[in-house]
Amino acid sequence: MAHLDSEVNEECLRQDLKFYFMSPCEKYRARHQIPWKLGLQILKIVMVTAQLVRFGLSNQLVVAFKEENTVAFKHLFLKGYSGIDEDDYSYSVYTQEDAYESIFFAINQYHHLKNISLGTLGYGENEDNRIGLKVCKRHYKKGTMFPSNETLNIDSDIETDCLHIDLQALSKNPQDWKNSSFFRLEFYRLLQVEISFHLKGIDLQTIHFRELPDCYVFQNTITFDNKAHSGKIKIYFDSDAHIEECKDLNISGSIQKNTQYILVFDAFVIVICLASLILCTRSIVLALKLRKRFLNFFLEKYKRHVCNADRWEFINGWYILVIISDLMTIIGSILKMEIKAKNLTNYDLCSILLGTSTLLVWVGVIRYLGYFQTYNVLILTMQASLPKVLRFCACAGMIYLGYTFCGWIVLGPYHDKFEDLDTVAECLFSLVNGDDMFATFAQIQKKSILVWLFSRLYLYSFISLFIYMILSLFIALITDSYDTIKKYQQNGFPDTDLQEFLKECSSKEKYQKESSAFLSRVCCLRRKGSDDHLILIN
Secondary structure, three states: OHHHHHHHHHHHHHHHHHHHOOOHHHHHHHHOOOOHHHHHHHHHHHHHHHHHHHHHHHHHHHHHHHHHHHHHHHHHHOOOOOOOOOOOOOEEEOOHHHHHHHHHHHHHHHHOHHHHOOOOEEEEEOOOOOEEEEEEEEEEOOEEEEHHHOEEEEOOOEEEEEEEEEHHHHHOOHHHHHOOHHHOOOOOOEEEEEEEEEEEEEEOHHHHHOOOOEEEEEEEEEEEEOOOOOOOEEEEEEEEEEEEOOOOOOOOOOHHHHHHHHHHHHHHHHHHHHHHHHHHHHHHHHHHHHHHHHHHHHHHHHOOOOOHHHHHOOOOHHHHHHHHHHHHHHHHHHHHHHHHOOOOOOHHHHHHHHHHHHHHHHHOHHHHHOOOHHHHHHHHHHHHHHHHHHHHHHHHHHHHHHHHHHHHHHHHHHOHHHOOHHHHHHHHHHHHOOOOHHHHHHOOOOOOHHHHHHHHHHHHHHHHHHHHHHHHHHHHHHHHHHHHHHHHHHHOOOOOHHHHHHHOOOOOHHHHHHHHHHHHHHHHHHOOHHHHHHHHOO
């Protein structure tokens, strides 16, 4: 009787394991179990993608409004702005007269803003709750300089002086504040002049798309940078836009109803993702219970532990991916609903959550393609090559970092693409992919023959090493894994302890044939009530 119990328990475990590793279609053919999770995932893909597209179109309006206002501000407040930034700064001046005119021009434009601007703009309060401009200048404390005699006497301590000019002062005679001692600049001591002011605006274009408008606060800063004292003052314009809740919105029409429909749709997406999250979490918990049954049985029967590879077979990475995606979608959808209701304005965080979740949702589709042998090659090749690729990248990364630091310190003063560490890393990555090679060689300055020769040796060695050797080895690692997988698909994969257990037949073939129905009935009768749900894992 004890032997029969052992046979029954082993057969029950084998049936549950076989059912667990079946595809949704195989489970339906075996037990007519409807693949709820498969249908739910397909519905979720459609819903999440539609939600993302809708949010992307709305976010596109926000980005366009900010960018267009920034361009408009540059044309309004920067004297002689051509419409194209010179570099990371807007433009530059080279005479004291041009510097004074640029400063006074920005102040005058601010005063006459409502008469000259085409946008829906108004004056905003600054950090001190005051309306107007704040002009600050930073300079060395004191000093004298005589370049012709090569003499310099200067105090390196930096002072900051600020002047607030309100609209009432601007309305008076302009000569009153222009002739102020504050604007008598000593350029040999001057480091920086900064003009800051706040403006408010309303984005009305959202009304055309049946959405509630957003109210913006633009924190604008014009910086005259003279830190280099090279005879060139760089002028920067920075506009930081913040969305705030409009205090009083009175809009007639169908906009409110459309907003309610969108909120209902987002709530439905949350419900779908929550259901998916619960089902996948339940599947992982049940899979861990099934693994515990198998480990205990294997240890009891064969007196040894199961290998780590078989232990990880029960941890479905796709479920973990779906759980992460569902959590991000739920949080992102809640933020989106708050943004739509104008209670929050954090578009960036919401975009990251919804965008990443949609990426993971579509990556999860590969799981169902993996049930077909033709498509499964990609997944198996990635799994087999990933450890080797990571180790290889760690070694190649050391060489890459060495070239990055070397190029930054040697070529930085002579090449625009090597001025900063991040720029050097991006430039070298472009060279690995074969982009912009000739321009990188040609733009090196020939002021120093030694550096010019070193740049040739540096670039030729880097390109030869990474393209012809390291990149080829990288591809070879993946190709080797692909060939191994193809060979296994033709000749069969090596059997692990778990797979051998699933292939085992009863010790007595005749007994199995005669009593298969009896064993099946006994298996169902002797299975614990707590184990019944294990056959419904997937």
